[in-house]
Amino acid sequence: MTLHVHNTLSRTKETFEPISSDHVRMYVCGPTVYNLAHIGNARPVVVFDMLARLLRRLYPKVTYVRNITDIDDKINAASRETGEDIRSITDRTTKVFQNDMAALGSLPPDVEPRCTDHVDQMIRMTGELIETGNAYEAEGHVLFNVPSMAEYGQLSRHSRDELIAGARVDVAPYKRDPADFVLWKPSDEATPGWDSPWGRGRPGWHIECSAMAQEYLGNEFDIHGGGQDLIFPHHENELAQSRCANHTGSMAKYWMHNGYLMAEGEKMSKSLGNFYTVHDLLDEFPGEAIRLVLLQTHYRQPLDFTKEGIAEAKRTLDKWYRAIGDHVPESDDVPDSITRALSDDLNTPKAITELHRLSGDASKQAFLAAANFMGLMQQSADDWFKWSPADAAPVDEAAIEVLITERTEARASKDFARSDEIRDELAAQGIVLEDGADGTTWKRKNS
RNA sequence: GGCGCGAUGGCGGAGAGGCUACGCAGCGGCCUGCAAAGCCGUGUACACCGGUUCGAAUCCGGUUCGCGCCUCCA
Structure with missing residues (x-):
């Protein structure tokens, strides 16, 4: 290559x-x-x-x-x-x-x-x-x-x-x-x-x-x-x-x-309130989401760094982590398509397009190897979805589990009014319920 | 003033003379008690004005807008 x-x-x-x-x-x-x-x-x-x-x-x-x-x-x-x-x-x-x-x-x-x-x-x-x-x-x-x-x-x-x-x-x-x-x-x-x-x-x-x-x-x-x-x-x-x-x-x-970096459409400056230290951003967003934002634009292009952009990158990673589920990386064989894109003057946006494609494969191995190589997808899906911002209110996991159990029973007896009530109650606390094939899981609504 | 960089669909963002990515969001459908997720389908683009060419978002010239640097200095 x-x-x-x-x-x-x-x-x-x-x-x-x-x-x-x-x-x-x-x-x-x-x-x-x-x-x-x-x-x-x-x-x-x-x-x-x-x-x-x-x-x-x-x-x-x-x-x-x-x-x-x-x-x-x-x-x-x-x-x-x-x-x-x-x-x-x-x-x-x-x-x-x-x-x-x-x-x-x-x-x-x-x-x-x-x-x-x-x-x-x-x-x-x-x-x-x-x-x-x-x-x-x-x-x-x-x-x-x-x-x-x-x-x-x-x-x-x-x-x-x-x-x-x-x-x-x-x-x-x-x-x-x-x-x-x-x-x-x-x-x-x-x-x-x-x-x-x-x-x-x-x-x-x-x-x-x-x-x-x-x-x-x-x-x-x-x-x-x-x-x-x-x-x-x-x-x-x-x-x-x-x-x-x-x-x-x-x-x-x-x-x-x-290339140069701007923040929220303007030059970063303390008086504009768009001066982002990495340290502060890491309280608000996972590091991988910030990395993805940085790699999404070709390195020689100007980059307008925005918080909305990080939130979008985080949603992309949410999707990828959902896609991998319990798969863990088993090899570091990076697909040629990725190496080829990067070998063209570090075309990371093209490589990321390739990641999107690979994430849809039945086997997640090529995707995981490629993403890991790029410094992404370095944790388990479990850990990823447990992440929360530094200032997030602590959640009472036990209480959530109790409500989930109650809701499961309500649904079993077709009491959908109560079921929806519980969903809304938790949603108000920033907790999203997902009914999957093997039961109900919850996650934080971060973005 | 000098030198340089950039402008792509609602948003992000590759590509690069003819095949018009990709992601998010939107819309339609499947699925679902609801929702989410997932899957299938779908619309929208190359700042402006000229030129070169059979053909330009892609090349050339000009314009506009945005950004950077011009030496130790706050």
């Missing part, structure tokens, strides 16, 4: 040919851990989780690296504001992030490096860039000199001149060129800092990914992923740093970017 992926470098779909056919290497930019991840942060996680799962099917070995950025001025600001220790903020936020992403059915990456453990590598790379003449020291800063790299702008397709023409921000006086960006900057006493040849300071925004990618994946690797918003400046600058420091013609062979 040939994999095709859209490469941002060429802006076209290309045949995926790994640098080394027995080992595929992928780096995805992870979160800056200073607050809870929102649904926009979750999109690349779920998308590249799906890609990693597919790569593991297609190739003997995959190394998937996703970093944790725990050095950042937003973290420093949060700490100053709340008084919470920086390490405490980043540890706590990292843990919640990992749990939330697991709840969305995403497998952990193979390596999840933290910036604080790799400052030495960043210092080394910064030093190397000074040596190659691509960077210079100025007033305690080390800056990457953009004009020193002829091909700067190849990823974002911004020319240096355009950037300067459109610049909205005052250029720092110590920059040799207005487009130059920071590799290292000085820290005052109140700010975390590390000793370096240029004094006590901290790394700039982009160098961490260059350093950690190099550490775990080598000078050149196969796929570099992230959200479209990272193309410029983050990935453009990473690319420049890595190429110059590693003396290579590329950093990653394929650059993949997922």
Whole structure:
């Protein structure tokens, strides 16, 4: 099966040919851990989780690296504001992030490096860039000199001149060129800092990914992923740093970017009330429903994330869980139709169409294998239907059973008035009764 | 201002020069004491205006609307 992926470098779909056919290497930019991840942060996680799962099917070995950025001025600001220790903020936020992403059915990456453990590598790379003449020291800063790299702008397709023409921000006086960006900057006493040849300071925004990618994946690797918003400046600058420091013609062979996400038709913002953290959404909806919403749209398309959309995804999963009944997965033979759809630049919507078709098969094995592969249908139908929102009123199961028994007797004696009364009574409490072939069952009315 | 992305039926969402997906919702039917579920059937579409072509939702040009980025900075 040939994999095709859209490469941002060429802006076209290309045949995926790994640098080394027995080992595929992928780096995805992870979160800056200073607050809870929102649904926009979750999109690349779920998308590249799906890609990693597919790569593991297609190739003997995959190394998937996703970093944790725990050095950042937003973290420093949060700490100053709340008084919470920086390490405490980043540890706590990292843990919640990992749990939330697991709840969305995403497998952990193979390596999840933290910036604080790799400052030495960043210092080394910064030093190397000074040596190659691509960077210079100025007033305690080390800056990457953009004009020193002829091909700067190849990823974002911004020319240096355009950037300067459109610049909205005052250029720092110590920059040799207005487009130059920071590799290292000085820290005052109140700010975390590390000793370096240029004094006590901290790394700039982009160098961490260059350093950690190099550490775990080598000078050149196969796929570099992230959200479209990272193309410029983050990935453009990473690319420049890595190429110059590693003396290579590329950093990653394929650059993949997922599209933007909006919420309820508008850009997410706290003031609009449409700022959804994954953590909060998980109180309201099962993680699989959120994952399905994210996979229902092709990763490069814009996605308007809505609560109604999650509710609809949940109804789809309700249907699938009803369809599988007591079937449990017995194999992990994923049908070709699924692999084929995903191999076409991760066409998850097409794969989901295929899931709909497979769910109707008499044997549920192909369906279960395919859905599991996509990180869906990972629980028993029983467990699925037991799920309830965090704020749901507790149900008195015993009382419900008593009423069901009474209703069964009423129905047996054709007392349908009483039977319907019980149905209505329970419906008012959000309990739906279903008369099946082997008795009456109940479930919560969630959506 | 510069650069880029998007627009498909009531909704979600693939596809892509002729075969007009799929899901939800709707409608009709079967089933059911009722209901739910299930099954069968069914309608509705490619933002707008031109062009290329025997044929365009799909290619080209323009328009409109929506969105993003333009470097460490709140």
